[in-house]
Structures are given as structure tokens and as C-alpha cells.
Amino acid sequence: MTNLTLKARHIFSQDTYATQATGVAIDAVEQEYARCSVPLSEGLRNAMGAVMGGVMFTLADLAFAAAANSKCLEQDMPIAWVTSGSNIEFITQPKGNLLTAETECIKHGKTSCVYLIHITDELKRNVAIVTARGVKLSE
Numbered sequence: 001m002t003n004l005t006l007k008a009r010h011i012f013s014q015d016t017y018a019t020q021a022t023g024v025a026i027d028a029v030e031q032e033y034a035r036c037s038v039p040l041s042e043g044l045r046n047a048m049g050a051v052m053g054g055v056m057f058t059l060a061d062l063a064f065a066a067a068a069n070s071k072c073l074e075q076d077m078p079i080a081w082v083t084s085g086s087n088i089e090f091i092t093q094p095k096g097n098l099l100t101a102e103t104e105c106i107k108h109g110k111t112s113c114v115y116l117i118h119i120t121d122e123l124k125r126n127v128a129i130v131t132a133r134g135v136k137l138s139e
Contacts, residue, residue: 002030004074005027008026018059025037033102034101035063050093055099056090056128057130060119061130061132064103065081068108068115081137082135083133089129095123099122101119117130
């Protein structure tokens with residue numbers, strides 16, 4: 001496990017909605033990259049038994065936060081990047097008991113960034129795609 005992963009787990013453990021209420025885990029963080037996962041418990045499903053869309057969005061949002069702030073974590077600086085907007089496209093209902101989100105950095109500039117987050121199920125099928133835009137908070 002990388003040092004960035006450990007730092008991200010420590011910092012984002014304070015995001016109690018994602019990490020405690022939803023159960024999202026940070027699996028790996030590298031420069032401008034993150035992989036997060038969430039086990040699909042019954043509490044994350046809607047009345048029809050399908051996974052709630054908000055669970056997938058929360059998974060993608062935490063992956064974005066870890067990837068976008070990876071440079072801050074590496075330099076032991078406070079996190080500075082926040083989501084300014086995002087879009088989620090649900091492709092299909094997940095199968096299995098685990099969802100994984102992996103980030104792809106499209107642009108990471110001085111004041112703005114764009115990431116594509118791929119969400120897959122336990123069978124490695126694409127279930128959702130998220131585009132997240134971020135801005136750097138002023139120092």
C-alpha cells in the first residue's frame with residue numbers, strides 16, 4: 001500500500017457520510033488516480049432492491065476527491081480541490097456485491113480539473129460513468 005493511499009485514508013476518514021454511512025473504502029491512490037470500492041449491503045438498495053444511484057455517486061465523488069487532491073497529499077498540504085459540478089450516467093444495474101470506481105484524469109490544471117470516473121460491478125461490467133469537474137480553493 002502506498003504512502004498516498006494511507007494519507008488519503010486518514011484525511012478522508014473524516015468524510016463520515018461516504019466512509020461510515022455508505023461504507024466506501026479508498027483502495028489505492030497514486031498521482032491523479034484513485035480506486036475506491038463499496039460492498040453492496042441491503043441498506044444501500046432502494047425499495048425495488050436496486051442499488052441507490054446516490055451510492056454510486058458517493059463512490060465516484062470520493063474517488064474524485066482522493067485523485068484530485070493526490071498532489072496535496074503527496075506534499076503534506078491541506079486538501080484544496082473540491083467538486084464544482086458533475087454528471088452521472090447510469091448504464092445498467094450492478095450485479096454482485098461490490099462496486100469499484102476508478103478515476104481517469106482528463107485535465108488537471110492550476111485552478112481547475114476534470115476527471116472521468118468509471119464505476120464497475122463485481123463482474124467488471126461498466127455500470128455508470130461520472131464526469132467530475134473541480135476547482136482549487138483559494139489559499
